[in-house]
Amino acid sequence: MKSILENRPQLSAEIEKVAEVALYLWQKGWAERNGGNITVNITEYVDSEMLSLPAISSPLEIGTVLPALKGKWFYCKGTGKRMRDLSVRPMENGSIIRITDDCAHYEIVADSPVRPTSELPSHLSVHNYLIAKGSPYKASLHTHPIELVAMTHYRPFLEKDVLTNILWSMIPETKAFCPRGLGVVPYMLPGSVALADETIRTIDSGYDVVMWEKHGVFAVDVDIMDAFDQVDVLNKAALIYEAGKNMGFTPEGMTQQQMREISEVFGLPK
Numbered sequence: 001m002k003s004i005l006e007n008r009p010q011l012s013a014e015i016e017k018v019a020e021v022a023l024y025l026w027q028k029g030w031a032e033r034n035g036g037n038i039t040v041n042i043t044e045y046v047d048s049e050m051l052s053l054p055a056i057s058s059p060l061e062i063g064t065v066l067p068a069l070k071g072k073w074f075y076c077k078g079t080g081k082r083m084r085d086l087s088v089r090p091m092e093n094g095s096i097i098r099i100t101d102d103c104a105h106y107e108i109v110a111d112s113p114v115r116p117t118s119e120l121p122s123h124l125s126v127h128n129y130l131i132a133k134g135s136p137y138k139a140s141l142h143t144h145p146i147e148l149v150a151m152t153h154y155r156p157f158l159e160k161d162v163l164t165n166i167l168w169s170m171i172p173e174t175k176a177f178c179p180r181g182l183g184v185v186p187y188m189l190p191g192s193v194a195l196a197d198e199t200i201r202t203i204d205s206g207y208d209v210v211m212w213e214k215h216g217v218f219a220v221d222v223d224i225m226d227a228f229d230q231v232d233v234l235n236k237a238a239l240i241y242e243a244g245k246n247m248g249f250t251p252e253g254m255t256q257q258q259m260r261e262i263s264e265v266f267g268l269p270k
């Protein structure tokens, strides 16, 4: 069977980016077993021929109604699939879906009938929020970065922007490349509506990267590579903090004045 990616260089390039990020997640030890999820809004790469392609599944329920997603298309990691497998065979370990006109169902369009992640309702709720707000962000990433997750096991770090300030102060690039910091969502059941709602509320309050206490991160950005970069930059800062602790001291961190200077020179958002 012909792949939906054939003769669609832009769509193929987006899916290749997802595969590349999936490989990095595996190499970093952030994606054990089937851990982590990726969804990307690919609607802009859909041509007229794709619109008339038959679905290879019956309409499946999202479980919620998402009005901003009418007719939108997404690439999603498959349920139970491994990032390390997705990195080499993205269309066997993920699928392309389109949202039906009732905004309550989706159909799988290509290449194999891989059921999307069980986290689909929460990921799609975030995309629904982003589209409704007119955001340019197209990708969402959930993964388990070891050192960042470890930091959420220490209660004083969970207060608002304590982690943001520690991580920003480890190395100037952290604030430059992750200028909105790290939001924190208290522990909630994975996959729950409450967790999805609180994640959206935290993104709405100004964060691109949200830390789920004792679980992982949820990041949004213009594409999957940028979402990955933000998490990577933050986890690098966490590694520097940990390295200092391993040497027997608590890292001093840059001063507030030094960090303000970074914001002014780089013209960072407040």
Ligand SMILES: [Zn+2]
Pocket: 035, 036, 142, 143, 144, 190, 215, 216
């Ligand atoms: Zn997880």
